[in-house]
Amino acid sequence: MPSPLAESPAWWKEAVFYQIYPRSFADSNGDGIGDLPGITSKLDYLRRLGVDGLWLSPIYASPNDDNGYDISDYLAIGPEYGTLDDFHALSRGLKKRGLRLILDQVLNHTSDEHAWFRESRASQTSAKRDWYHWLDAPAFDKEGRPVPPNNWRSVFGGSAWEWDTATRQYYLHCFSRKQPDLNWRVPDVRRALYDVLKTWAGRGADGFRLDVINMIAKAEGYPDVPRPPGSTEPFLNLDEYGVNQPPIHEYLREMHQEVFSGSDLYSVGETWWVGAHNTLDFTGYDRRELNAAFYFYFHDCTSGREHFENFHKLYQATRGKSWLTVTLGNHDSRRSLSRFGDAANFRHASASLLATWLLTLPATPFLFQGEELGLTDHAYPTIADYRDIQTINRYHELVAAGHLAEQALAEVRITSRDNGRAPLPWDSSSGAGFSTAPPWLPIAEAHRPFHAAGQIHDPGSIYTAYSRLLALRKRMRSLVYGDFIPLADPGQVLSYQRGAWENHPAVRVVLNWGSSPQPWPCDPPAAPALLHANHGGVDYSHLRPWEAVIFVAPE
Ligand code: GLC
Ligand code: CA
Numbered sequence: 001m002p003s004p005l006a007e008s009p010a011w012w013k014e015a016v017f018y019q020i021y022p023r024s025f026a027d028s029n030g031d032g033i034g035d036l037p038g039i040t041s042k043l044d045y046l047r048r049l050g051v052d053g054l055w056l057s058p059i060y061a062s063p064n065d066d067n068g069y070d071i072s073d074y075l076a077i078g079p080e081y082g083t084l085d086d087f088h089a090l091s092r093g094l095k096k097r098g099l100r101l102i103l104d105q106v107l108n109h110t111s112d113e114h115a116w117f118r119e120s121r122a123s124q125t126s127a128k129r130d131w132y133h134w135l136d137a138p139a140f141d142k143e144g145r146p147v148p149p150n151n152w153r154s155v156f157g158g159s160a161w162e163w164d165t166a167t168r169q170y171y172l173h174c175f176s177r178k179q180p181d182l183n184w185r186v187p188d189v190r191r192a193l194y195d196v197l198k199t200w201a202g203r204g205a206d207g208f209r210l211d212v213i214n215m216i217a218k219a220e221g222y223p224d225v226p227r228p229p230g231s232t233e234p235f236l237n238l239d240e241y242g243v244n245q246p247p248i249h250e251y252l253r254e255m256h257q258e259v260f261s262g263s264d265l266y267s268v269g270e271t272w273w274v275g276a277h278n279t280l281d282f283t284g285y286d287r288r289e290l291n292a293a294f295y296f297y298f299h300d301c302t303s304g305r306e307h308f309e310n311f312h313k314l315y316q317a318t319r320g321k322s323w324l325t326v327t328l329g330n331h332d333s334r335r336s337l338s339r340f341g342d343a344a345n346f347r348h349a350s351a352s353l354l355a356t357w358l359l360t361l362p363a364t365p366f367l368f369q370g371e372e373l374g375l376t377d378h379a380y381p382t383i384a385d386y387r388d389i390q391t392i393n394r395y396h397e398l399v400a401a402g403h404l405a406e407q408a409l410a411e412v413r414i415t416s417r418d419n420g421r422a423p424l425p426w427d428s429s430s431g432a433g434f435s436t437a438p439p440w441l442p443i444a445e446a447h448r449p450f451h452a453a454g455q456i457h458d459p460g461s462i463y464t465a466y467s468r469l470l471a472l473r474k475r476m477r478s479l480v481y482g483d484f485i486p487l488a489d490p491g492q493v494l495s496y497q498r499g500a501w502e503n504h505p506a507v508r509v510v511l512n513w514g515s516s517p518q519p520w521p522c523d524p525p526a527a528p529a530l531l532h533a534n535h536g537g538v539d540y541s542h543l544r545p546w547e548a549v550i551f552v553a554p555e
Contacts, residue, residue, distance in 0.1 A: 020054055022034050059077055069211060102205065110180065137163070160173060174238060213252070249282075342545075349546035356469060360507075483498070495511070534548045
């Protein structure tokens with residue numbers, strides 16, 4: 001039976017990507033910061049793991065107010081990461097190994113140190129004034145201080161508007177004040193950004209991860225966000241007027257037309273607030289906007305059942321009409337093993353179950369660096385150890401609101417983006433093989449025992465489980481293109497079939513997403529052809545904690 005998913009095979013449907021956070025991956029020159037030659041030195045590690053491509057978080061010139069998501073020159077490599085020659089060397093190393101490369105591009109905002117913003121900021125009559133969102137103060141308070149144009153709250157806290165004392169207007173920054181938002185209404189802005197993408201495609205990128213791409217259009221007139229009854233917060237979440245606003249789809253279609261059409265470049269949007277109800281508007285094959293979107297339900301989920309239900313809803317909404325992605329974590333989230341697994345009691349089983357889920361769905365999987373080592377969240381001892389602007393801002397907000405320092409630290413630790421950003425442990429040396437210098441963010445002591453050198457040759461390691469599953473996905477294309485058919489209602493146990501595709505047989509997956517044993521959920525196969533089992537053998541009467549099994553479906 002032909003699969004509804006295979007009508008247009010594409011390299012990016014079959015690929016598994018591995019996200020690298022370059023600062024934290026590998027440091028080649030002993031300055032404590034991961035860099036491009038560091039990545040190049042680990043390509044055999046990645047090849048051996050079995051991924052097909054890399055997504056690199058930003059590697060461009062940046063004052064690093066938000067670790068590179070504040071770009072001061074889109075076309076220059078940040079000196080801490082290396083040079084353009086280093087980029088070319090990385091790109092050659094990838095090509096030699098048949099690996100793809102997608103780059104992160106931040107088109108919603110620049111750094112305030114970008115030449116465009118410097119020029120825009122120079123005077124109210126600057127030729128690039130309208131490249132950013134500048135507004136007058138609507139009023140001044142009794143002390144003569146300006147009042148912001150509206151009540152939008154920056155994602156990193158406080159007003160989304162910053163007063164420029166020299167030219168006496170406000171500019172918009174949905175993130176930090178060092179990340180002014182670009183004004184996509186201006187055709188020259190859009191053209192300049194398309195040129196950036198084309199330049200990097202010319203330099204060898206196979207595609208782009210587009211940062212907060214559904215925020216590029218802002219509501220006309222910048223209206224106040226309606227205040228919920230009883231709220232006294234001075235500033236409110238700007239989603240309602242800063243996200244998914246018209247003319248977002250015109251912009252995305254134009255970008256597709258100018259940059260992507262006629263090529264096989266891949267585009268995946270970072271798209272909060274996109275889900276089953278609206279994803280086809282962005283990613284439908286007939287839309288010619290984005291190839292794919294990231295879905296953030298994993299941020300709010302705690303159980304396997306919720307993952308399953310969210311994924312299934314997306315699948316039903318998009319089956320045969322667009323192609324999904326799946327991910328368990330990234331550089332903005334907690335470690336997936338800490339959120340969804342049981343690292344304290346069942347580290348190997350729960351990490352390999354998560355890998356099984358990630359790698360057996362009809363979607364492009366994105367692993368985040370360190371997931372293959374089973375890394376977990378960790379608590380740094382003091383606030384001074386943290387580097388993430390969101391963590392630090394939130395800590396100070398809590399202290400200013402009267403919380404004890406210890407309480408504020410305890411709270412920000414849980415969600416800190418630095419949980420996922422700790423340097424990777426490569427070996428047992430004192431710098432964990434990451435660097436010979438003190439790293440920009442301390443090594444997480446709890447990660448040391450799980451270093452890569454100790455795992456790559458160990459048949460029982462989490463790394464080996466990932467590499468076996470990656471090899472299986474490559475061998476069994478039904479795991480990519482086969483239809484997705486639930487076998488039972490999801491509970492702690494999840495079971496689903498992936499339909500046959502071409503000469504690849506249908507496959508079943510059974511997952512016990514929890515720390516208690518469970519009954520086997522479906523008819524045991526008569527002569528089971530086991531493809532993968534994370535506890536060794538399988539007894540088809542009950543499931544052990546975190547057991548994950550893949551087998552050829554009975555005829
Ligand atoms: C995205 C990035 C995040 C960054 C923000 C602003 O959400 O993933 O790290 O802080 O955009 O660019
Ligand atoms: Ca370095």
